[in-house]
Amino acid sequence: MRFLTRFRAPKPTFSSPLAPGEPFFAIGDIHGCDHLMPGLLERIDEIYARQQDQHEARNGAPWSARLVFVGDYVDRGDQSAAVLHRLQALQRDHPSTLCLMGNHEQMLLQFLDTPGESGPRWMRYGGLQTMASFGVAPPAATAPADKWEEARDRFRTALGAPTEAWLRALPLIWQTGNVIVVHAGADPARPPAKQSEATLLWGHSDFTSTPRTDGLWVVHGHTIVEQPRPEMGRLPVDTGAYATGRLTAALISPGKVEFTP
Structure with missing residues (x-):
């Protein structure tokens, strides 16, 4: 038995570089907490201005990054109506803004x-x-x-x-480069186009235990984490706004993630 253990196949690992086709901010589950939105958007504006200045100084060209919301705008908190109205206004004012379904x-x-x-x-x-x-x-x-x-x-x-x-x-999934954004998770054995609606909205039993083998990163909400961080090709952004008072965004760009708690 010990001999067999020595030759057991190694557990799969994930080593693909983070390579979105464009930089973007992924915003976690809001859950009716509209009162947290102004502060988060102000922090995003500060990061946006800093990135623009740095990019123009290096490249002489403007920098841009869209907002991508990962779903669960309603329920739990008391301000769901205000959240829905705010998101629709954001899309009118900034057409590149994307809101996924939760x-x-x-x-x-x-x-x-x-x-x-x-x-x-x-x-x-x-x-x-x-x-x-x-x-x-x-x-x-x-x-x-x-x-x-x-x-x-x-x-x-x-x-x-x-x-x-x-x-x-509301769409269920968005992809840029080797990064897909969904609400809850993805089946690691299936490509993005073959994911079921139930998996994208409610998650999959293998999502947190089995890394993907196609090099795709998955940005997601749905599951509350105390401290968001990239791990094995997964990038969570839900910090439990309705329970913790923390609404998180992540600026995702090639090879880098910057969280805004």
Whole structure:
């Protein structure tokens, strides 16, 4: 048995350099904490100005980096309506801004589509706070389907057709160079185009234990970390804003990550 152990195949490692096709800021899960957004955006502006000055001094050309939000804008915190309105305004003012879908946006949309079936579950995951932020009260968890449909109709009116359409159009994944950005994680055995919606929004059992073999880095939220850091091709940015008061961004550029807690 000891002889066999000596010749056991080595565990896979990850050594691919971080090589996005463009620099970008990845922003972690906001979860209804709009009050944290001004401070974070101010810190991003400071980094942006510094990077522009340095880049122009070296290259004589402007520098730019888009904002990429990793999803979970609603639930948990009390300001989901304000967060959704702020993100849509950011995209209007800065069209390169990208907002991905998170599993909490998915649950909101499921409530709109099947309120009696999906409503009680969404309430348990923070939907109660989201509805309250729009001035709508849900029925009791055991209420009949027609009461959930009435609540859905009130919420849909308060949400507004433009915001519902915006939510339904949120993409699940974005890639630049050898970096993909998703909400929850990715199956390390599948290429980006073959990832399931459930994996991208809820995660995969092998994501944190098995490094990818295709050299792709995965930037993600969903799982709260106390101190974000690159590890084995994974780059988490969710620092639990609703529980810790810390909303984190990461400036990701070739060979370098700069966190903004």
